[in-house]
Amino acid sequence: MQSSEATVTARGQGSASRGAPGLTAFAVATVAISAIAALHGAGFHGVDRPFMPEHLPATAADAAPTNVAGRPRPITTPVSSDALPHVQGKNITTVVVEFPPGGYSPPHHHGGSVTVYVLSGVIRSQLQGQPPIVYRAGESFFEPPGAVHLLAENMSATEPARILAVFVADEGATLTTYH
Numbered sequence: 001m002q003s004s005e006a007t008v009t010a011r012g013q014g015s016a017s018r019g020a021p022g023l024t025a026f027a028v029a030t031v032a033i034s035a036i037a038a039l040h041g042a043g044f045h046g047v048d049r050p051f052m053p054e055h056l057p058a059t060a061a062d063a064a065p066t067n068v069a070g071r072p073r074p075i076t077t078p079v080s081s082d083a084l085p086h087v088q089g090k091n092i093t094t095v096v097v098e099f100p101p102g103g104y105s106p107p108h109h110h111g112g113s114v115t116v117y118v119l120s121g122v123i124r125s126q127l128q129g130q131p132p133i134v135y136r137a138g139e140s141f142f143e144p145p146g147a148v149h150l151l152a153e154n155m156s157a158t159e160p161a162r163i164l165a166v167f168v169a170d171e172g173a174t175l176t177t178y179h
Contacts, residue, residue: 013108032053073103075100077095077097079095079164093167094166095164095171096164098160099162103153104151106151108149109149110146111175113144113167114166116143116165118137119163121137122155124153127143128146128148128149148179
């Protein structure tokens with residue numbers, strides 16, 4: 001398991017042969033979300049962690065995964081990272097983020113576009129300049145590149161929440177930077 005403070009970067013690993021050259025980045029993200037959603041509906045909760053390919057970048061776990069207020073921090077598990085062969089220099093990276101009960105992610109921004117799909121639980125999210133919005137399992141939202149994500153938290157004090165984040169970013173980009 002990796003802490004949300006760990007840096008995950010987009011890396012191409014010569015996987016162009018696995019990509020579909022005619023798809024747009026949006027279509028690839030939609031297919032990824034649909035696949036995970038299908039797994040989710042078929043008992044995805046029963047799996048401790050999704051399959052994690054060996055070619056993904058390693059990330060170091062924090063010794064203490066809590067923020068200064070003592071609230072638990074989310075745990076990020078990389079799922080995949082592949083070059084988009086039809087978009088030179090761009091990668092698509094997917095991660096599952098598990099928010100423990102009461103879990104909270106401090107302000108941050110992403111180095112690319114992010115589509116988030118809520119796999120389980122209830123998440124409250126707020127982008128700078130917008131009101132907080134509550135998302136439930138089966139709902140999704142989009143974060144444009146560079147938008148400051150002021151708040152992401154699990155609304156439950158007793159149940160975990162899980163999201164799938166699909167990033168489209170420049171190859172080698174730092175996907176999440178905490179403020």
